[in-house]
Amino acid sequence: MAALVLYDFGNSVCCQKVRITLRAKGLDWEVRRVDLFKSEQYDPQYLKMNPKGVVPTLVHDGRPVIESTLICEYIDETFPDPPLIPSDAYGRTRMRLWSKFADEGLHDGVTEMSFSAMFRERMRNMTEEQRQTRFRNVGDPRRTDRFKSTYELGAKSPFVTHGIAAYERAFKLLDETLAEGGPWIVGGAPTLADINLMPYAARLEYLGLIGAWLDIRPRVREWWARAQDWPHFKTGLKDLIAEDEFAAMRTHGPKILDDVKAAVAGLRGK
């Protein structure tokens, strides 16, 4: 078995964070695909490693590490060159603030937006039994409620609105942060703060929605252009998205653009 094995699924944002980090460290890994649409994340063997039934899981020398934010920090500590975590305590807290933004708002937000634009259709075509398995979600009632609400209400679900607001807060702070320094979030070189945010910006970009937040934020647009030019963004994220996944995002994302724009305008008091 390879030293590093990543339990991974195509276009998953959390897996993308981990892949960019592995690329930035120049590491190779073996992929084990967990098909979320076949509910393979609920396989009892997989749940022993990752009790929440989510991807990614990184197995290093036979030991599982879970939670993408923790996995990225683990990779940085285990393979220190080049460093992706600032060396001073203040820099580290500033970097971790962006992990919190991702974990405490953006992740649920992007999940619900993607779901309302793309996956709802796919769930309608499932059998009732398959759908109920997805809803049950290994006993996490909060995820079940989010899932059901978005399945029923689409972009009008309050969970989608919460996600749109989380993005508005994050991009506003990013704008202020970049105004004070830059060109990366915590200074002159990319850190896990940038890596944590990249997949969440990328998904909005590929869904054709990002302009709704960045229209008034040229500094964030510059950061995003710089991120997309970073070689590890390309090899860890963009190059690993299949053409049919790009096509699905391009086709379905714009369906919720008007709802997104209206919600952002509401948040800005327009």
Ligand SMILES: N[C@@H](CCC(=O)N[C@@H](CS)C(=O)NCC(=O)O)C(=O)O
């Ligand atoms: N906090 C977890 C979240 C992981 C997560 O939600 N992963 C999604 C894919 S991005 C997943 O596996 N979802 C399973 C499902 O939809 O049932 C992490 O950062 O690793």
